[in-house]
Amino acid sequence: MSTLQQLLQDKNIKALILDLDGVITQTARVHAQAWKRMFDSYLKQRGEKEGKRYEPLDIETDYREHIDGIPRYDGVRNFLTSRGITLPEGTPEDEEGDETIGGLGNLKNMYFQELLKQEGVDVYEDTIAWLKRQKQHGMRTAVISASKNCVDVLHAAGIERLFEEHVDGLQSAELGLKGKPAPDIFLEAARRLGIAPGEAAVFEDARKGVKAGKAGGFALVVGIDRHHDAEGLQANGADIVIKEFPKV
Numbered sequence: 001m002s003t004l005q006q007l008l009q010d011k012n013i014k015a016l017i018l019d020l021d022g023v024i025t026q027t028a029r030v031h032a033q034a035w036k037r038m039f040d041s042y043l044k045q046r047g048e049k050e051g052k053r054y055e056p057l058d059i060e061t062d063y064r065e066h067i068d069g070i071p072r073y074d075g076v077r078n079f080l081t082s083r084g085i086t087l088p089e090g091t092p093e094d095e096e097g098d099e100t101i102g103g104l105g106n107l108k109n110m111y112f113q114e115l116l117k118q119e120g121v122d123v124y125e126d127t128i129a130w131l132k133r134q135k136q137h138g139m140r141t142a143v144i145s146a147s148k149n150c151v152d153v154l155h156a157a158g159i160e161r162l163f164e165e166h167v168d169g170l171q172s173a174e175l176g177l178k179g180k181p182a183p184d185i186f187l188e189a190a191r192r193l194g195i196a197p198g199e200a201a202v203f204e205d206a207r208k209g210v211k212a213g214k215a216g217g218f219a220l221v222v223g224i225d226r227h228h229d230a231e232g233l234q235a236n237g238a239d240i241v242i243k244e245f246p247k248v
């Protein structure tokens with residue numbers, strides 16, 4: 001029996017709460033690409049105006065540390081702060097590309113949706129096959145995502161029915177849930193399933209996501225290491241880190 005399966009059994013886990021981008025669908029890299037496109041052009045433009053050079057966004061470092069797994073406008077603000085840049089908040093209704101937190105976030109979203117249309121959504125087959133087996137054995141399931149595009153991504157991948165509940169970026173905003181690393185989104189999913197965090201396992205590929213799972217008191221926090229970040233996931237609280245879901 002795999003270590004993961006053994007832990008689920010030992011801890012008497014009744015529900016699985018999975019993050020979407022990077023755990024179920026191969027969209028973490030699509031988000032990262034859209035962020036890079038938006039920030040690189042903004043930094044270049046800003047640098048030209050100020051007569052200085054800003055380093056482009058590095059996906060391995062900047063994206064992981066400041067943007068991955070958190071709500072859209074938090075990502076804009078966090079990354080800019082890391083570069084010593086402060087912009088007005090603006091609003092979520094700002095035009096794409098306005099020099100505000102809202103405007104830059106909306107431009108990234110435009111790029112993300114373009115990429116989604118061009119490339120479609122690929123799932124991680126190991127996740128889907130494993131989840132289907134778990135469901136056959138009576139495991140409860142929910143999907144969470146900081147993304148406001150969650151439902152579109154689930155729909156494009158044709159996997160909505162794998163999950164009893166979903167909590168996404170749109171609902172989080174409506175309910176006033178705090179973004180990761182706060183545990184709110186995972187706790188809301190557990191609440192909707194009617195399962196205590198002590199009986200549920202969280203699956204996350206983002207550093208701030210495993211931190212959120214840990215903060216929520218979940219029985220098991222599994223780091224999913226798709227992009228060589230096992231150390232980062234462990235350091236932020238993952239109980240175990242796996243590269244892919246077990247076959248049996």
Ligand SMILES: O=P(O)(O)OC[C@H]1O[C@@H](O)[C@H](O)[C@@H](O)[C@@H]1O
Nearest residue numbers: 021031068069072146147148149
């Ligand atoms: O801008 P959206 O689609 O609402 O997504 C917010 C965040 O959602 C997360 O799932 C992604 O890891 C981030 O890259 C993304 O920024």
